[in-house]
Amino acid sequence: MRLLAAVAAACALALAPAAHAEIWGFVDAQGTAHFAAEKLDARYELFFRGGESFDTAEGVAAPQAEPPAAAPAPAAARVLSFLQVSPGFRLVQPQVREAAREHGIELALLQALIATESGFDPGAVSPKGAIGLMQVMPATAERYGVSGDARAPVERKLKDPRTNLRAGARYLRDLLRMFPGRLELALAAYNAGEGAVQKAGNRIPNYPETKNYVRTVMQLYAMLQPEPPAAATPQAPRRVRMELPGPGGADARRNMPPGLAAVTPLEGPGAPAVVVHD
CATH class of the missing domain: 1.10.530.10 (Lysozyme)
Incomplete structure (x- = not known):
């Protein structure tokens, strides 16, 4: 002690x-x-x-x-x-x-x-x-x-x-x-x-x-006393951004993992899609 x-x-x-x-x-x-x-x-x-x-x-x-x-x-x-x-x-x-x-x-x-x-x-x-x-x-x-x-x-x-x-x-x-x-x-x-x-x-x-x-x-x-550890705070849901190829990607094949939001294509032809996981 x-x-x-x-x-x-x-x-x-x-x-x-x-x-x-x-x-x-x-x-x-x-x-x-x-x-x-x-x-x-x-x-x-x-x-x-x-x-x-x-x-x-x-x-x-x-x-x-x-x-x-x-x-x-x-x-x-x-x-x-x-x-x-x-x-x-x-x-x-x-x-x-x-x-x-x-x-x-x-x-x-x-x-x-x-x-x-x-x-x-x-x-x-x-x-x-x-x-x-x-x-x-x-x-x-x-x-x-x-x-x-x-x-x-x-x-x-x-x-x-x-x-x-x-x-x-x-x-x-x-x-x-x-x-x-x-x-x-x-x-x-x-x-x-x-x-x-x-x-x-x-x-x-x-x-x-x-x-x-x-x-x-x-x-x-x-x-000089060390700072007390900060209290743990609940983390807000994280947004996971995933880039996928354009046509023929996971959305086109209808094999997206469950729980992922719909694919939102970025502007412009052939632009990659962005999948958002809330």
Whole structure:
């Protein structure tokens, strides 16, 4: 059973407002996308709001309202379009899917967390020393079996996508188990540490960075959810057009299959007949 099955109902109310939420972002000089739930500094521009579209052909474009007649594009397609400007996004998708399957984490959640943490840059290093796709601290990696040596210290190993994803996904899995049914607390713990969440009375700590982080991941997670399959609709009777030779065809021989309408000849001598099956 997937780990998130138990938290889906509890998170439904928290995810519902995200359909109309704002996501801010920018693309840096290396082509890496950065996300936030609010404008953190002058680089961030609003590129997504419910009911609006964006274009990343020239970085982060200002949002423009869609024409009334146009059907809105799925939110997932918009976010993925923005993510695809990051050079590492497509390269690491096989490893991301592998980590999601191996540790029972929903793919959309893992993608949302990685997008928020590193913008899918395997070489990202934070000012606090968090490394790689999932911004794993070396001490956390060591807790999950990543050991270094003189030739390959932990810091270097964490820049390998598969190593980083295995350690980070295991940590996220354990946090989901630690805070069952409270996805927002698991995310807050991933950002600020489980001790900070527990010290806050099992609430999101009153840190602006952590609050922004949780909102950003939750909003991206909601947008990256796969579209539900369309309900099957009864098909209207199909018209089958069949061309037959002119004189001497099936109608002339009176051996048309039952259920076919009478042959209606097209205009002009020698023109083929058209049989219509309703």
